[in-house]
Amino acid sequence: MIVSVLLLVTLLPYLTLQASVDVGIVNGREARPHSRPYMVSIQRNNTHICGGFLVSEQFVMTAAHCFTQGEKLTVVVGAHDHNRGTRMDVKFYHIHPGYESLLNDIMLLQLHIKVKKSKKVNWISIPKKDKDIKAKTQCSVAGWGKTTTNGAASAKLLEVDVKIIDKKACQKDWEKTNISTSSMVCAGGRGGGFCQGDSGGPLVCNKVAVGVVSFNQQNNCDSPTVPNVYTKISKFLPWIKCIFGGVKQNLD
Template identity: 50%
Template sequence: MVSLQVGSHHTCRGFLVSKSFVMTAAHCFTWQVNLTAVLGAHDITKKENTVRIPVKFYHIHPGYDHKTLDNDIMLLQLEKAVEWSRTIQEIAIPKKDQEVKGGSLCSVAGWGLSEDGGRGEPHLMEANVTTESYRACRSAWKTISNRMLCAGGNKDRKGICQGDSGGPLVCKKKALGIVKFYQQKKCNSPTIPNVYTQVSKYLSWIKCIIKSI
């Protein structure tokens, strides 16, 4: 887990997919705002045992649409490679274009708000969530594409909130999704599921960026 910060302020999440790259959501990018990746943190208010590395390059998917949030994926190239430790490791991503079936048990974690209008959590919080079928996801969100997936929210009554963007949806120890959006002002009582970018749809692009460095 990576806290993406502007100065010392947490803005988005990400996750390590190699020693030099953090995967996150494209909507976490703001023009002329520099991000720093904070690694190894559990309590982001403490600097002990954490590593801070500025982002060198922002690789935004060329098909990203800021209006629909389609292709909402970005790779952040760090200024220097990370050294693996007990608290800093990469996470696996899927190896093929596989559909995420409904009813799968996954987890999501972050430092975002725990309730509407609340404050961000300094300690990393985690929740178990259940995936939805694409049909159920499309029924709830009319505008989603087959490059998105749904999990948590309406059935689980838990999931993501403000400040959780860009983090991973982890299923069987693999990051299958990237936090995209949720039902606004309904963190406490969602009636529809949370939406994620489906990582398996972008494997060719991911490999192309990482292998080019």
């Protein structure tokens, strides 16, 4: 089921704790240019709408809610300023078949051509097996989104450190919304996290992308009372391997 971001936002006010799925980096810092060569800007009509990250020479991982059926997205790789970089067309949109509202919020964009590895462009590793990330593990998130709830987005890539939050504690914090966090990972920091425009970016722990920016508390990027939530990549390894395998088979 493919649901647009606008529809999701319309449905969410029925939750006791509202969540926002069109989620800049809050209380962060400018990343060293090209220190995260896997980062990509996902754009519609040459305008940044979401983050994403290279996981191979031909695939970008992002959030499923970044796509609206019938629209065309492009990917900008090798950018520090999202207005400058190499623009690439998307060949196929692989949306998780179980995607619905906040669940299974993951998508693979298959590029028309393979990227060439360089100092500015490279892919990042993802988990090799499904396992939990220990609570209090130091991680980071990056993006080009808003820097405050009602602020402006950043043209240059920003980053911030966050810590993994125990999944039981996260489930309890979000339980009033009936959101299950079993296929999600939660993280937070001292007023730091993501905001509008960061959706689809990676949660990186020990140089491995373990999560995809999914949703946070609506209209409260600055001081949320519940943790930021990411899609847990390791839960989707069978699906990811199936997509990769299918493409390889077609090329052979």
